[in-house]
Amino acid sequence: MSYVGIHPEGARELVAAMDSARNAISDGFLADLKHALCVAQSDAVLEAQASFTVYQRYRAFLEESARELTWRVKVITSAPDATVDGETVYGSTRFESAKKAAEQGAADGAEFKELWAKAERDGDWRAVEEWLAAHQDELKDPEYAAAFLRAFGKENVVALLNKATEAYGPGSHLGLSPEQLAYFQERFQPLMDAIAAADDPELRAHLLDRLGLDAMAVLLVSTRMPEDFVRAAVPVLTQTFGLAVGVTDYNTSLTMTALGHHPELLQELLADPATANLLLDPRMLADPEYRKALAASLPGALDQTTSNPETLDRAWSNVLRLGSQDYFVDAMAGDEALSLALTTAFLPYLENAGHLMAASYVDGVPGLDLPPAREPLLPAGVTPEMVQDFLGGAIVHKSSSDALARQVAELMAGSGFETLLAEHGGDYEKMAADPALNDEMVAALGPLGIVMGAIYSAQGDNLRREDSSKQERELYLGFFTGLGTAKISDAALSSLAGVAAQLGANKFAQWLAGQPDDITPEQYAEGLRDSYVAAFTDLLVGQGMDRKLAEEVAVDFRAYFDAMEGEALKQQNAFG
């Protein structure tokens, strides 16, 4: 055991400086110096003559120190018992130095090679498995692992993994089931850890060339191999996607799970239409194990914060293109976890989808221009209908509808619509001419329109979806063009945030999900209407109107609301 304190970032910079100095003392420099000293002979003072040897020693020192420090950074930063003080990590290393670790690894690799040869001869692998279990900690050490695997031999590494996956799997290159995988990992995880820890390009090239499909899938799902290695393995692993008939091909779900360890790589694959089609193929989505893997892996690849925006945009373009198709919608309708994963990943786009919805409301109406859309923007070519279809598969699950309702409520509550209304003091012409108010209205109403459309899409009721869209359009335009109805329209919209707050996102979600024991569409419509009326009355009173007069105006509003919105909601019998 060797105690050490490392500032990982500082140590990496030090290693980079050592590498740079080592490169400066190049073979060319040393050859030139030697030649100059041969020319100089006694003209060279003693220190100059000695410098050649010093440079050679310094270069060796830099090489070994960089290796040592790199090893320590890796070992210490991944040590489970390491402690952190500020930016410095403290811990101890099992081996005294990188060199000692490599020496021990080489000796143990030779011993293990003999064990493996005996296991092959006798057909009894217990000694091999026991040896791996006894050395699991050492095998995670990069220097030890690299030397161990070199001594064991790359051919033996491949042979062992291929034979072990054949022995513990179903054969026929169909991969290991979750139970078989767990059993396999109990025995061979230390060897796979060693492969992941060893930075050995020759071994990795050999694995890519010779490792069987089952063994490769198991290796990738059990370790964090470098992204380049996984990228090189993908074409081999995906070549059987969709080919299994009547049986489960576990390699596909293992591959998708492994890709989840590399979200940016998965994002790249989704950004390519050909691989996106392959990864989201109808035959693949029919497999529950694969859907489970997708649900775990897609969120990272589709996250707004993890990647190149252009690649993310292309990935989402393909996901929504395929996600709005019937087979995908059906798959989501049948899989709550996948639905929630994709819905949650989509939420940042809901405001922009609402903006597209509002853009369709004002399309062709003179004098109305929408404010600029807010980021993140949906990929070009994505329509509100595509989004509604995509969400339509998810919204049948309570968890997804809850997430959508919460987002709608947050967008409504955060819209600031009421504040702006108050600022204009009831001057509707000023309101209609206020771009900020327009902006907030889009933020308030558009996302709701998307979610309402998704509900109708889930019911397969496109006629109802069009009606709903038309009503919201009228409500929207009513504010900006409305003469007598303008007062009602703006109040209706101003109360949206209040409605969301009063009913609460949870009840809204329950209604969306159509939970019969919780709240019926009729109850929801009634509550929504009452809330609108109350909010409208309060708004008028708050602006200085006599309460009695305000209530009279509110009666008109109730009638208007019944006609515009309540009636449509009342007709949602299918939700009960």
Add this chain to the structure above:
Amino acid sequence: MAYEDSAGGGGSAFPPLTFNSSADEASAKRIAARRFDEWAGTVASFTKDVAAKLERDGEPVWSGPASEPFHRALLGDPAFAKKIPGYRNPYLDTAGNLRRSADKLEENRNR
């Protein structure tokens, strides 16, 4: 690690070259002199950047018993970080010697 320098010079360990003429030898010495001049200006950078990265915010980036030979080899007395920048003057002296030798070779040739 044991990297402490023990080389102390003492007679050229570098085999002499054979030249076709004293003019060639003089020319080679002048070229070598220019190289030593160049190296005199660059050798300090070989250790300077490494020494500058040993600490971060006043704290060593690598501490503990195993780091002691590393720090000693780099910063001890004499050690690389002190010895190598010190080659500046010996290189300039060597360049001067080479030019004087080249001058002599040319003088002898012109007699």
